[in-house]
Amino acid sequence: MRRSIVERIIAACIGLWFFHAVQAAPPEVFAPDGPGRWLPILADGLHDPTGPGVHLLQNPSDALFYLPSSFTGNKVRWVEAIQEGDIEPIASILDNNYQMQVLDLDVMRTRTAELPMVLFPHKRHTEWLDCSNCHEWLFKSKTGATRFGMFDVLSGEYCGRCHGAVAFPLTDCYTCHSVKRSSLKKPVKELELHK
Amino acid sequence: MMGIRLLTDKRYSARRYLPGIVLFMAQLLLISPQPALAEYGDVVLNKRAEKAGMRPVIFPHWFHRIRFRCRVCHTEVGFEMRAGSNDILMADIIEGKFCGMCHNNKIAWGPQNCPICHSGLPGLETGVRGGPSTGGPGKW
Numbered sequence: 001m002r003r004s005i006v007e008r009i010i011a012a013c014i015g016l017w018f019f020h021a022v023q024a025a026p027p028e029v030f031a032p033d034g035p036g037r038w039l040p041i042l043a044d045g046l047h048d049p050t051g052p053g054v055h056l057l058q059n060p061s062d063a064l065f066y067l068p069s070s071f072t073g074n075k076v077r078w079v080e081a082i083q084e085g086d087i088e089p090i091a092s093i094l095d096n097n098y099q100m101q102v103l104d105l106d107v108m109r110t111r112t113a114e115l116p117m118v119l120f121p122h123k124r125h126t127e128w129l130d131c132s133n134c135h136e137w138l139f140k141s142k143t144g145a146t147r148f149g150m151f152d153v154l155s156g157e158y159c160g161r162c163h164g165a166v167a168f169p170l171t172d173c174y175t176c177h178s179v180k181r182s183s184l185k186k187p188v189k190e191l192e193l194h195k
Numbered sequence: 196m197m198g199i200r201l202l203t204d205k206r207y208s209a210r211r212y213l214p215g216i217v218l219f220m221a222q223l224l225l226i227s228p229q230p231a232l233a234e235y236g237d238v239v240l241n242k243r244a245e246k247a248g249m250r251p252v253i254f255p256h257w258f259h260r261i262r263f264r265c266r267v268c269h270t271e272v273g274f275e276m277r278a279g280s281n282d283i284l285m286a287d288i289i290e291g292k293f294c295g296m297c298h299n300n301k302i303a304w305g306p307q308n309c310p311i312c313h314s315g316l317p318g319l320e321t322g323v324r325g326g327p328s329t330g331g332p333g334k335w
Contacts, residue, residue, distance in 0.1 A: 006213060013220030038234060045232030046239065046253050046315055046324060053310030060234050063261055073235045073325075074257045089264045093297060094271055100264065130266040133276070161276045165323045166236040166256045 037075050038064055073168045079124045089128075102126045107143055108179065116177040233324035238278050241321045244313060247285075251315035263297075272296050278323045 038060035042049045047057070060074070067087065068080040081087050092098035103126045109118040125134075138158065139146045146158070153160040154170060164170040236256030244251045259268070268274045272293060274281050281293070288295035289306050297303045304311060 006216075009213070010216060010220070013217065017220060039232070044234060044237075046237055046319065048250055048314060048316045051250055051310050051314045053308065053312075054314050056311055057314065058258060060255075060257055064257060075235075076257070078260065087261050089260060089262055090267060091264050092271060093263070093267055093302065100266075128260075128265045130270045133266060133269050156277075165278075165325075166260075169235070169325075 037061075070168070072172055078167075079127070082127055100127060101131065103131075109144075110181075112177060116174065117179040117181060118176050119179050120176075235325035237324045239315060239319045239321055239324060240283065241315070241319055242279065242282070243284070244315075245317060249309065250313040250317060251319045251321075252312050253315045279321045 039045075040059050040061070041047050041054060041057045047054050064074060064076050068077040068084065069075055070077045082089065091100050103122040105122040107120040107122070109120065112118055135141050138161065148158045152158050153163070156164065159176070160170065163176075168175060234255060234257055238254040238256065239251050240254060241251035269276055274293070283293045285306070287293055288298065291299060294312070295306060298312075299305055
C-alpha cells in the first residue's frame with residue numbers, strides 16, 4: 001500500500017513535468033505551405049499584445065518562410081536569398097540608379113590556433129554593405145594590419161558587430177572557420193586571394 | 196556486491212528517498228524547455244520612450260533587410276552599428292532624420308502612426324534581442 005502511494009507521487013510528478021514541458025513549448029506558426037519556426041508577433045515576448053498597433057505588423061513567418069532556410073539566426077540564409085533573387089533590397093534611398101560596389105576579393109586569416117582558418121569573402125559582404133561600414137574605422141584595409149581575437153568577436157567587436165546580433169550567429173563556427181590548415185602545402189601569413 | 200546490498204537492504208527503501216525523488220522532479224520542472232523569445236536581430240529602443248510615456252520601440256532587422264540593404268540605414272541614414280549608441284529624438288524623426296528618412300508617409304508610414312513602432316512591452320531594456328544564439332557575453 002505504501003509503495004503504491006510512492007508510485008502515485010512519482011507518476012504525478014512525471015505528469016506535471018510533462019504538462020509543464022508541453023505548455024512551455026513555443027506556439028508554432030503555420031505558413032500556408034507547412035510548419036514555420038518563427039514566433040508570431042503577439043507571442044514573441046517583446047510586443048505588447050494589448051497595444052493598438054500590433055495587429056498591423058507583419059509576422060516573421062509570413063515573409064521568412066519563403067526564403068532559403070537555415071537552422072540558426074533568422075532561420076534564413078540571407079546571402080543566398082539575395083544572390084538567388086528571392087529578395088531585392090533597395091540599395092539606396094537617395095539615388096535610384098545606385099549600384100552596389102561589389103568587391104570580389106577573399107581574405108584568409110591564418111592565425112586561428114586549433115580551428116580551421118577563416119576565409120573572409122568580400123563579395124558576400126559588399127552585396128549588403130558599403131566599404132565605409134567596416135573600413136578604416138573598424139578594420140584597416142591592409143591585410144593583416146588589424147589584430148583581433150575571438151574574445152573581441154564574442155564581446156561584440158570587429159566581426160561581432162554584426163555576427164551574433166543580426167548576421168548569422170557565432171555558434172555557426174565553421175561557416176567562418178572553413179579552410180582546413182592541412183589544405184595548405186606550407187604555412188602562410190595573412191593571404192589575399194585575388195580572383 | 197555493493198549494488199545488490201543497496202537494492203536489498205531495507206534501510207534504502209524508496210520511502211526513505213522520497214524527498215530526494217520529489218526534489219529531483221522539482222528540478223525537472225525548472226529545466227524543462229523554455230520558449231525562445233523575440234526574432235533574431237530585434238532591437239529594443241527604450242532610452243527615452245517609456246520616460247515620455249510611450250511603449251518602447253521594437254525595431255525588427257529581418258523586416259527591414261528584406262526591403263533595404265544594410266548600407267541604406269548604416270551609411271545613408273547614419274545609424275551606428277551598436278544598439279544604444281544612436282541618440283534618436285522623436286523631434287529628429289519628425290524633421291526627417293534617422294527613422295524619419297523613410298518613415299515620412301512616402302516610403303513607409305509616417306511618424307503620426309505612433310503605436311505601430313511604439314509596440315513593445317513596458318519595462319524592456321534597450322539592446323539587441325533574438326533567439327537562443329544571441330545574448331552572449333557581449334554588449335550588443
